[in-house]
Amino acid sequence: MPLPITIIGGYLGAGKTTLVNHLLRHANGRRLAVMVNEFGALPIDEDLIEAEDDQIISLAGGCVCCSYGEDLVSSMAMLATLRPRPDMVLLEASGVSFPGAIAGTVGLVPTYKLDGVVVLADGETIRAQAADKYIGGTIRGQLAQADMVLLNKTDLIEDDDIVRRWLNGTSGEARIVRSMYARVPFDVVFGTIWRDGKHGVEVADRYHADGYETLAFVTAPGVRPDQAVTVCADATTGLLRAKGFVPRPEGGLAQIQVVGRRGEIADAPAGAEPGVVCIGLADQINRAALAVLADDRNSITERQAS
């Protein structure tokens, strides 16, 4: 199984460090490996650190952290050899680097698979940064390469709709997620909502209180994997992530995965059962759009009622 890697981008002060710590605290038994650009400003809360050596810092809950410096490829290869193997990797890009360029490099390392690019934006300063004569182009470039933009520090802005509208115009198709203190569900960043290839219809609507909603359905007969991806990745559907298994017209199951605007189709693992699980912001999911995919349209509308 390829090791999924999520790239976290964003300028200084956007909240990358806060996000990393938040995710480590909510890994809930999953072995998360964090790659940081350099150890200088180690972005890990001290109470999470269990042991340090030259290459690897061991963290609570079986998680690890390493610095990749100027040799990203070798560091990724090293992480993939760790035993026990990490379940997923989070790569924190430096404040001036382009996450899209790093995403390209991920494809060069065997055993890895890009999961998605999440770019953080400081809700209070992002528009000024994007207009800055020196770093403006870098900021806009980072946002344009995002699959998902985490609009952070929304507690510091009076009307985040203005910022969101501006972001919509800057980051294209990327989904925008608002947050305070980078509190965003683990499943949104990593697409771990679907586990073990099992049917996911019973997935609890556990993020409802945070303003997120999860949906699950089995695709209607005749819905092809590429159709499912197209609908789920469409901006008007309002999903952040979708993952599941859809029958191929020629037989067998395909695995589909959607991260914001990014979607892909692969072979399903043995034993997978048909079904798709989605997560999105409760007030943004367009159930009507999704309903065209579902075998039992009521399953979607019913969940809306709950």
Add this chain to the structure above:
Amino acid sequence: MESFVPVKQLSWSGGAGGAQQSLAGVLKPGPPRPGPPADHVVMRSPLRNQLLLSAGCPSRTNLVYLDSAETLTTFFIGAASLRQSIDATESDLSVTTIYSARKIITMNPARPYATHVAVRDGRILSAGALEEMQGWGDYMLDDRFADKVLMPGLVEGHSHTMEGSLWEYVYCGYFDRMDPDGKVWPGLKSVDEIIERLTQAAARLDEPTTPLAGWSLDAIYYGGRRINRNDLDRVSTERAIGILNASGHILNVNTKALQLAGLLKPGINHPGIPLDDEGLPTGEMKGPDAMAPLGIHTGFDRDLLACDEPGLRRFARLCVRTGVTTAADLANMLPDGAVDMMVRVTAEPDYPARIVSLRRFYGLTPAELIDRVLELEKRSQQNLRLGIIKVVLDGSIQGFSARLRWPGYYNGAAEGLWYVPPEHLQEIYERALAAGIQVHTHTNGDEATELALDCMETSLRKHPGPDHRFTLQHCQLADAAQYRRIKTVGMCVNLFPNHHFYWGDQHYSITVGPDRAERMNACATALRMGVPLAIHSDAPVTPLGPLFTAWCAVNRRTASGRVLGEHERISVKDALRTITIGAAYTLKLDAEIGSVETGKRADLAVLEDDPEAVGGENLKDVRVWGTVQGGRIFEAAAI
């Protein structure tokens, strides 16, 4: 009253060709010189002579048989034992050697030329005429340089000791280049010639699968034809082959290397990996991320910038061959292990160069960086200077990663890259000014220069730093308005005129266009504005050789022969000052080195030709005999 001690005819192995020369032969028909006959070594001061004799010291004639590099060592041992034996009776006496020369260009404004230089304790005691030096007491007159031209030891203000490390690999450059042994490797003018040299190198390897690594390939010179894996497969399909580009940012590999890295497959989608008609990588890997998976398979160590011991030794031998006595190693990570090694090697009695190694800003926060550099500074010694910070702010112009102001790149390439956020540069400047640490900042593009100037102005308001000498490195595209600001904030520049020769034609036609290509590395503007100026090679990017760099600044000629920026040419005199005292100033070493005057280190470039007389056109062809460093003599032909 004078006491002369006649000595026998001296001879030694010397000269660029290593031919046996007799001193008398060299001297004839030399110009008349003041003072005693040149083939006499003289000890003077009758009073002290008597003291010496009464103390039972060795006969004076024991001191004067300077007939080879080997006996030179003996001489130093002898001199040391002499000093020990006389310390008992007269503690203030030390050995003074006076070298005669055809001409000494001193860079001392008060007396710009001299015929003799007196050296004591590794330092310059006096530079002038022999008769003026009599008052300093006993001396030995050494005429080995009587037909040479002496200059202050040349100072390379921006290079990397990695130049020494790279000679481990096969040189594949387009231009002739001298290796640390003095062998000149002819430039390779066609792909066939590259293949031939690699094939010869492969034949010397024992195992058929041992990787083969080369360096300094410059693909732009082969008529637009890119070097692909099929070319390199002609050398071998069994061993991995990797050739590093001259820029250091491209690695050309063969099919075997791609196979070993698992990259000989369709479907690769990476901006740094061009694909062929069949959708497979062509073998050209651009950028560090694309290069990295191939590096370990092609014999390149993980971190070429890390200083290794054989490389550090080879680098110093190149210094001797190019007249360099002090060289800046501009971007080292300086981990403890490397520092230990550098401290040990540069302290060896025959290590011939002074290395100024800057700690690059990486892997530490600005606050940690300051602490680290203050720690490093304590480990400085005579031939290893530590305690300066290097910040790399943007990329390179030919790589289109330098940050340019409007209108950007001539060919429309996207804006370049920042390697450090402005906030970090600002914080480093402020903390460094407060701590009294010098910062050198790499700014290739004029927008990067602008940012550095903005940060400098802000920082100076908070922490006025008299004589901070913060230096802009490369600073290739600065315009006149920026030079005025540079002057105002008191920064120095170290410009890169070698670029005109190697890539000037490309700058004119592709990267920045005619206007800005002609103002690149505006040495004349810098001097006119009174901005302290150094010029550099950035070896291994271009070859180490300050006289060549000076030639580039004087002529601004491109590889195709175009004069790129007639109005920014500088005079030979200015160029020579720039590669000595000018560069020393940017390293805050101008009180110690960079000129031949009382109190300075006895660092000399020993030249066969007079750089002031050969004409600017020929400056690069001035022959280097070797160096004197801290009073120690290093002949290039014998190093």
